[in-house]
Amino acid sequence: MARGINKVILIGNLGxxxxxxxxxxxxxVANLTVATSESWTDKxxxxxxxxxxxxxxxxxxxxxxxAGEYLRKGSKVYIEGKLxxxxxxxxxGVERYTTEIIANELQMLDGRGDNQQQGGMGGGQQGGxxxxxxxQQGGxxxxxQQGGxxxxxGGxxxxxxxQQGGxxxxRPAAQPQQGYQQPAQPQRAPMEPPxxxxxxxxx
Numbered sequence: 001m002a003r004g005i006n007k008v009i010l011i012g013n014l015g016x017x018x019x020x021x022x023x024x025x026x027x028x029v030a031n032l033t034v035a036t037s038e039s040w041t042d043k044x045x046x047x048x049x050x051x052x053x054x055x056x057x058x059x060x061x062x063x064x065x066x067a068g069e070y071l072r073k074g075s076k077v078y079i080e081g082k083l084x085x086x087x088x089x090x091x092x093g094v095e096r097y098t099t100e101i102i103a104n105e106l107q108m109l110d111g112r113g114d115n116q117q118q119g120g121m122g123g124g125q126q127g128g129x130x131x132x133x134x135x136q137q138g139g140x141x142x143x144x145q146q147g148g149x150x151x152x153x154g155g156x157x158x159x160x161x162x163q164q165g166g167x168x169x170x171r172p173a174a175q176p177q178q179g180y181q182q183p184a185q186p187q188r189a190p191m192e193p194p195x196x197x198x199x200x201x202x203x
Contacts, residue, residue: 006082008101010055011109012036014075020068030064032057032071032103034079056100057081063106070108080105 015033022028034057039050057079059067071077081103090096 008079008081008083010034010036010057010077010079010101012055012077012079014071014073014077015054017073018064018068018071020064027061028064028068030059030067032059032067032077032079034077056098057103058084058100059103059106063103067106076109078105078107078109079103 012034015035019031020028034055035052036055037050037052039048041047042049079101081101083099084102085097085099087095087097
């Protein structure tokens with residue numbers, strides 16, 4: 001049987017500040033509301049039309065903490081992830097379903113000066129986050145099962161903790177990947193292992 005593809009790519013603006021909370025095990029979870037808009041000209045009336053779609057996005061672990069720290073309402077973001085539907089019960093005990101985007105990559109698209117009055121973090125020409133592209137340049141992303149905390153040029157890569165743990169520098173590659181990588185979430189309820197390191201983002 002052939003494998004399917006579950007991939008979502010969004011470029012839009014946050015409708016609210018990120019909501020960050022922490023699970024009992026210590027892992028962070030951020031909920032974002034992202035608006036995307038499309039416009040077209042109605043052929044019959046020759047009027048400009050616009051439609052805005054709102055998307056619920058969930059981010060886990062260190063990437064969630066970064067989103068909470070640097071993103072604000074109105075921030076422009078590039079998000080890659082997958083769709084996931086979950087079931088929950090409302091206060092009356094009725095089963096409800098919601099479909100969300102589980103993000104595994106986040107790139108901030110605002111320029112360095114665009115978002116400072118809102119307390120946000122963007123990028124500029126000097127080693128910041130620039131134009132988003134499907135290539136992994138200048139952003140934060142989550143990737144499956146790599147080990148250790150590995151500083152790279154342009155960002156950070158985090159993955160499932162190794163058995164031995166520790167910090168390991170990564171050798172520069174011919175094309176350095178600038179980004180923050182974090183493990184993809186399991187299919188069951190999120191139960192992240194505690195991540196035990198103190199660091200600040202060197203921006």
